[in-house]
Amino acid sequence: MFASNPTICIIGLGYVGLPLAVEFGKKTKTIGFDINQARVDELLKGIDHTLELNAEELAEATLLTYTTNEADIKNADVYIVTVPTPINSSHQPDLTPLEKASALLGRVIGKNAITIYESTVYPGCTEEVCVPIIEKVSGLTFNKDFFAGYSPERINPGDKERRVHNIIKITSGSTPEVADYVDQLYRRIVVVGTHKASSLKVAEAAKVIENTQRDLNIALVNELALIFNKLGIDTLEVLEAAGTKWNFLPFRPGLVGGHCISVDPYYLTHKAQQVGYYPEVILSGRRVNNSIGAFVADSVVKMMTKRKAHVVDSRVLILGLTFKENCPDLRNTGVIDIIEELQTYNTNVDIYDPWADHKEAHHEYGVSLIDAPIPGTYDAIVICVGHNKFKEMGAEGIRALGKPNSVLFDVKHILPKHSVDARL
Ligand SMILES: NC(=O)c1ccc[n+]([C@@H]2O[C@H](COP(=O)([O-])OP(=O)(O)OC[C@H]3O[C@@H](n4cnc5c(N)ncnc54)[C@H](O)[C@@H]3O)[C@@H](O)[C@H]2O)c1
Numbered sequence: 001m002f003a004s005n006p007t008i009c010i011i012g013l014g015y016v017g018l019p020l021a022v023e024f025g026k027k028t029k030t031i032g033f034d035i036n037q038a039r040v041d042e043l044l045k046g047i048d049h050t051l052e053l054n055a056e057e058l059a060e061a062t063l064l065t066y067t068t069n070e071a072d073i074k075n076a077d078v079y080i081v082t083v084p085t086p087i088n089s090s091h092q093p094d095l096t097p098l099e100k101a102s103a104l105l106g107r108v109i110g111k112n113a114i115t116i117y118e119s120t121v122y123p124g125c126t127e128e129v130c131v132p133i134i135e136k137v138s139g140l141t142f143n144k145d146f147f148a149g150y151s152p153e154r155i156n157p158g159d160k161e162r163r164v165h166n167i168i169k170i171t172s173g174s175t176p177e178v179a180d181y182v183d184q185l186y187r188r189i190v191v192v193g194t195h196k197a198s199s200l201k202v203a204e205a206a207k208v209i210e211n212t213q214r215d216l217n218i219a220l221v222n223e224l225a226l227i228f229n230k231l232g233i234d235t236l237e238v239l240e241a242a243g244t245k246w247n248f249l250p251f252r253p254g255l256v257g258g259h260c261i262s263v264d265p266y267y268l269t270h271k272a273q274q275v276g277y278y279p280e281v282i283l284s285g286r287r288v289n290n291s292i293g294a295f296v297a298d299s300v301v302k303m304m305t306k307r308k309a310h311v312v313d314s315r316v317l318i319l320g321l322t323f324k325e326n327c328p329d330l331r332n333t334g335v336i337d338i339i340e341e342l343q344t345y346n347t348n349v350d351i352y353d354p355w356a357d358h359k360e361a362h363h364e365y366g367v368s369l370i371d372a373p374i375p376g377t378y379d380a381i382v383i384c385v386g387h388n389k390f391k392e393m394g395a396e397g398i399r400a401l402g403k404p405n406s407v408l409f410d411v412k413h414i415l416p417k418h419s420v421d422a423r424l
Helices: 017-024 037-044 055-059 096-108 125-138 176-187 200-231 235-242 264-274 280-306 335-344 358-365 388-399
Strands: 008-011 030-033 064-067 078-081 113-117 146-150 169-171 194-196 315-319 348-352 378-383 402-410
Touching: 008 017, 008 096, 017 030, 017 064, 037 064, 078 096, 096 113, 096 125, 113 125, 113 176, 125 146, 125 200, 146 176, 146 200, 169 176, 169 200, 176 194, 200 235, 200 264, 200 280, 264 280, 280 335, 280 378, 280 402, 315 335, 335 348, 378 388, 388 402
Parallel strands: 008 030, 008 078, 030 064, 078 113, 113 146, 169 194, 315 348, 315 378, 378 402
Antiparallel strands: none
C-alpha cells in the first residue's frame, strides 16, 4: 500500500528540516518546502545561513528540490513536518506554525499519504491537534485514507560530529504497518539505527523528557552555584571534586537558552496541567534557570561597586550573544537577561559576537552589536558564550579590553580561575 521508493516532502527547512531533506535527497526524490522565500532562494544558490551545511554538502543531495509553491508538493507519498514549536510570553505552547503546516497538509495530501511530525511537542499533540486539522481540511479519514508518524529530532546545531545519519532516531506510526514503514524509511538514512516506539505518544513524550532531564540537571548545578557563591566556594572546583565519583553526572552551571531546553519542558508542563497535575520539580528547575542571567549581572555590579567603579554610565562588554558556542543561533538566548539586568543599573553595554547576525540581533532583541571591542575601554567584561574565538584571545587578550581595574566575569569557565574575578 505504501510506496517503496517514495517521494518525500519536508515542510520547514530550518536547523532540523534542511539536514533531513539533504539526507533523504541523497536517496530518493525529495521536495523541501518552506514559507520563507528568502530561505528557499538562498538554498537554491547553495547557501545555508544556519551554517549546518556547506555548498558541497548541499550539492550531494542530487534528488532534492526546493520550493515555496504549494502546488509543487501535492501528492507526495510522505510529508515530514519540521516547523518551529515556540512558547508565548506566558510560557504556553504556541502551536500556530504546527497548525498552519497541518492545514497545508490538508490541502495537499492524497490518499495513503503518511504525515510524519518531527517538531517537538507534548504527548498527544500530533493526534489531538494536528491530525484533526488534516482531516477537516482534506476531508480524508485518519488511519483509513491517510496515516501519521512521529519521529523526534535530536540534532545539536553546530555539532559536526553528531549528525542526522549517526544519531539513533526514535520512530513511531499510527498503525503497526505504518510504524514499520516509518521505521524502515528512517533506516535508509540513519546508519546507526532506530528505536521503534509503541505509539506516537511514547515517541512525543520521549523527546520532551530528554530535554526536560537536561534542563533539570543544569538547574540543580545552577542552584548549587547560587549556594556556593554565598558560601564563597568555587562551584567548578566542587563539581570537579565530586565528579571523581563514578556516578556523579558532569553537568556545569550556565545560562539555559535556545529553542529546545528552555522551551520544551513548558510543553510537558502545559500538558500535565491540562490533565490536572501541577509539576513542582520541572517548573522550579525552570525558575532557577531563568534567574541565572540576573544573578550574573547583579554579581558583576556588586564587584564593580566593591572596586569603587561608578556603575551608572560605566561601560560593560558582553562577549557572546548566541545561545550556544560556535553557532549563529540567537533564539531565546539567556545572554539577553544579563544585558537587560545590567541596563537597569544604567550601564552602557557593548555586545560583541563574531557569530551573530547584526540585523537578526536587532530584529529579535532590539540590540546593536559592535564590530569589535575597543581595547582599554571597559569597566567590566562578561564572557557569556564560549566561542573558540574568545578562547583563542585568552585571559590576556580579553583583559586588555578592560580598564586596569576592570571586573572580569566568566560565565562559561573558558579561562583559568586565577585569571578571572568571578565565574559561575
Ligand atoms: N534546532 C534544534 O536543535 C532542534 C533539535 C531538535 C528538535 N528541534 C525541533 O524541531 C522543530 C524545528 O526547529 P528548527 O530549529 O529547525 O526551527 P527553524 O526555525 O530553524 O526552522 C523552521 C522552518 O520552518 C519554516 N516554517 C514555519 N512555518 C512554516 C509553515 N507553516 N510551512 C512551512 N514552513 C514553515 C520556517 O520558515 C523555518 O525555515 C522545533 O519543534 C524544534 O523544537 C529543534
